[in-house]
Amino acid sequence: MVPLTWYLVLAAGLFCIGVFGALARKNAVGVLMGVELMLNAVNINLVAFWRHTAVSGMTGQLFAIFVITVAAAEAAVGLALFIAIYRQRRTVNVEEIDTMKG
């Protein structure tokens, strides 16, 4: 069996790639894809811990299902927001969406 640590390192790598995508991409959809990668990395962690430490309880898988659910909702809402922003401002470049600017 593959050791737990391998999975964790894989998840860490995936997470950091996701972070890079979320923070460095200019296009809002690209940012969202980065976030999806981060969520998936978390899922790998959850399932790996379930398999290697508490295989009889189902908590790890259950939380992974929660994450998937939230990710789906988040994608739907986020993309709807992008379309709304696009229709109003003709852009999905996150650098131009800076109404929070102080």
Add this chain to the structure above:
Amino acid sequence: MQPVIFALLALITLGAAIMVVTTRNLLRAALWLILAFFGIAGIFILLNAEFLAVAQILIYVGAIATLIIFAIMLTHNVMDPTQPRFDEQWGVVGGFAALLFVALAAIVTRVAWPVAAGEVPADAIQRLGAHAPRTPEHKEWFH
């Protein structure tokens, strides 16, 4: 055998993920994302979480990736291909993301995780359903 499969899947997943965040063409990035999702589904199977693997493909590939592709198409022609694909802070982000990876990897390899070997119960999916949160058994709205 398993380590080999794992290495292969990890390679696919990480490679696809890197392509997702670096490809200039967003549509292609989305296709890479789908590949990454498949890789993760493979990891789940490797972890004996078949149900999750199926859910992963159904929801991520079937729904979220499709949504993303739709959004890309609906906001078509927004990004000027001559413009940079990254924002101005990408260098810093890259550096710190790498630093974060190193730190995380260092931590997860050092900690002595309470690993307990065990077999996946046969009725794993029934248990999953039994553990799922739900409202208590009230038949009527008011009583």
Add this chain to the structure above:
Amino acid sequence: MHETSVAVPAIFNLVPILPFLPLAAFVLIVLWANRDKKLSAGLAIGGVGLSWVLGWAVAFTTFGIEGFGEPVRMFRDWLPTGRTWQAFGFAVDPLAAAMLIMVPFVCFLIFVYSVGYMGVGKPESDHDERGAPAEPGHVDRLASRFFAYIALFATGMIGLILADNLIMLLIFWEIMGLCSYLLIGFWFARKYDDPKQITPKEAGLKAFLTTRIGDTVMLAGIFLLYAQTQSLSFADIFKPETLERLATTTVNLPLIGATPWATLIGILIFCGAIGKSAQFPLHVWLPDAMEGPTPVSALIHAATMVSAGVYLAIRTFPLMQAVPHGPAMQFMAFIGAFTALFAATIAVAQNDIKRVLAYSTISQLGYMFAALGIGAYVAATFHLLTHAFFKALLFLGSGSVIHGMEHGHHAGMGQQVLGIRYSDTGDQYPIPNTHAFDPQDMRNMGGLFRRMPRTAWTFIIGGLALSGFPIVTAGFWSKDEILSDAFNGHTVVFITLALAALLTAFYTARQIVMTFFGAPRTAAAEHASEHDSIFAWMTVPLMALAVFAVAGGWVGIPREFPVLGALSTNPFHHYIEGLAEALEIHVEELPFNSVPLLTSLVVALGGLTLGWLVYRKFGVGAGLAPAHEGDREGSPLQIPDPLARPLGGLYTVLRNKYYFDEIYHAVFIRPVQRLATWLYRVDDLWVIDPLVDGVGKLWRGISEVGQWLDTHIVDGAVNGLAAVIGWCGGFVRVIQTGKAQNYLLVGLVTVSVLLGAFLLLPK
């Protein structure tokens, strides 16, 4: 299903939808009907009308149940809180049913009245501003919004009276607080020439913040109650053994010492009622709330919302009474009696027709709290109901008077316009000179009786009920009951309340005389009329309320009252007794005593007569002042009040409401503003901004050095260094970029650095 001793009729299943009918109207208006003002008004009236019909059906069903007392509860577990559940539910008991008779009905009438008041059906004026009162003869531009708000308000009040637990009560309580804020500030664009005069926007804020003080304290009480009983359901809290435990276990308070939990919690919850019902010392918001449209004043600030405070006190009365005649009740009696007298004295010296009524409301609510404080549970409930009817009547009547005056001002104004304004379409409109004229000032009125007979008759009926005119009016019976309860061993409260009743009759007579009798003192009063079509909508609810202002008291005639008592079975007392028994509250019909009866006769008739005598000559012979004269020579505003000379300085104090607004301004508002200014300076001028600027300057200096190095010494090799310095300079500069990714980067850097430190630093 809760176990009740009686079979529960099927109609109770409709109770949970009662609050949601107006809510449906609100949602429909907001989402769909807001362009059509007539449709919006229809929806709101339809929603609350259905609630009214169903509410009466439920209430009358309960009257038919012999021995009805235990609440009929309908609930469903809703929020898990550890081991217990918070329920989402409603309950009907005699108290709720009695309120169901009053609340939806009064709401319905006020909604109908609002159709006329907001001018629904009239054309929209092109040059009315959004959020300012419409000119006479035009519809308010935001009338749909108004109906949406009042429908939401009705949801709050109906839900509050039916709430089965404190959480539900709090939810609806806050809905009403929100509606109050929105409705007081409904004319948010209105501004006055006098910068000291409070604008509707400020008044709304003031009301919201002032009541919030009480609400916060109340919330603390609710938390403590939950911590002690693990439940907020009335059924659980009011179990005798729970109350017993709360009354016997004590908590050590600093300075005060051992206090029973029931006393502490009771006082804290009562503080919420102080805020909501505008009792001393949180009374300051209610008079200013009169900046809202008059139907709002009637709906929220007389008939229903302020009653919510009293209702809360009645609801939680078992808790207050857990320690019989303990500090909680004494506190309540003191606040109530004091407020009753205190507000009545202020009302004597006010000239704004609505402000007089506002202070009288505060005073009457004080009456109810005083009654509760001395244990007169039934009398307080009774007065709450009768007061709602006649106070709604008085407010609506005053709104009718104000509209009549505005119409008269319009008609009597002739050519007195300030100029011509052009609309977008090029039409010309005269700009009326409305600034100098206050249609709410009673000194500008006089002689309206012949000009607005329907308004005058109903207003006088309401006024008589308020002052407790003997035998025929509802106010007499409820006030008399409170006085006789007070006479039975609470002499100080009795004397205070009797004095307040005297003053009430006095200022009511003053108001009626100044408004309706004598000769008109301005052209506006001379030309006032109620012939416009809007008055049809407005006077019918007045008449309906007038009937209740008289007949509403007949259900509570004591059995031992001379002559009339023989005809009465005192059904109200009997009905509420059922609940009191269920809650183990001790109530009894007291033996008849002629002293309080004589007292209430003397104070009511004496006050009315005194008011009549003092004010019947007011402004006689001053002649008719032109409407636009304002404060100038010959204006009725120059006529001295007959009380001003005999009372001297005291009159000025009363006129200025004991300077409470000024004191609060000096003690609370100004220090907070100063603190805010000081913090602003700390932030902007002294510490943080200079720091940021300094860092910025520092980095700029370093950058310049780098640039110098770059250009002058090593060109190619230093490029990287210059770029790093540029980034760092950028860090300081871009802290407030507004770009989400920059902010997230801060998180990434923080986490990375912390993790690195965790790994590298020695343990």
